[in-house]
Amino acid sequence: MFTGIIETLGRVDKIEIEQSNIHYYIASDFASELKIDQSVAHNGICLTVVAIENNIHKVTAIDETLLKTNLKDLAVGDIVNLERCTQANGRFDGHIVQGHVDQVATCISKEDQEGSWLFTFQYDPSLNNITVEKGSITVNGISLTVVNSLADRFSVAIIPYTIEHTNLKHVGVGTTVNLEFDIIGKYVSKIMALRN
Structure with missing residues (x-):
């Protein structure tokens, strides 16, 4: 779950297409704090971190996600809103956000x-x-x-x-x-x- 309070901005560093999936490599100032299998909202889309190297993390979008969101429009250099999932002991400053784009x-x-x-x-x-x-x-x-x-x-x-x-x-x-x-x-x- 998220709150809609953006933590930081990321920049699209690289994009790879693999069959119907697209892999996005996102550079940010908190990439080194992330963990593999962690959920992070990218422009409001909950995606799983699958790799981390230095200040870049990698996520994969499947066809269903690409069809319902603006991820397919992203290009290298574009800026992305990033938010890690909310902590149970943290303040709830926004509203209940699931990371599931309608x-x-x-x-x-x-x-x-x-x-x-x-x-x-x-x-x-x-x-x-x-x-x-x-x-x-x-x-x-x-x-x-x-x-x-x-x-x-x-x-x-x-x-x-x-x-x-x-x-x-x-x-x-x-x-x-x-x-x-x-x-x-x-x-x-x-x-x-x-x-x-």
Whole structure:
């Protein structure tokens, strides 16, 4: 489990394709602290560390993950949000994040509001995921609060600290991001659907 509070940024050092799998080599300042078989969220996607050398760790994405996320769009040099799983004795600063991406969205607006930024993301509503105003949403692994909520889009207001310490600074109109909708909302939605 994760909280959506990004620990550090990683950089894609190398990409290898092996049949339908893609191996990503990620350079970061905490790679030497990782362990083989550890779960780490990469842009909100929970991936298992399979190798570590110096300041680079390796993870593998299978076809199912590549189909549902923006991992397939990564190129060498791209910046990735990284978070290790939360410790049971740690503070819970974000919200419950599983590292299981529900779908992708596209940035359709990025407005500079003189001290903050307002991002609007559009997604496919046919998958029945929902947001609510003042509810939680995970964008590229970042725990954020929804400002405006519509059936196929939502907005989030971003403070300067978050822009500087995540890869949102590289997100612009047309950029694809990973979304994980609030798990509590997903359960409530499922229960309500079963009652009808």
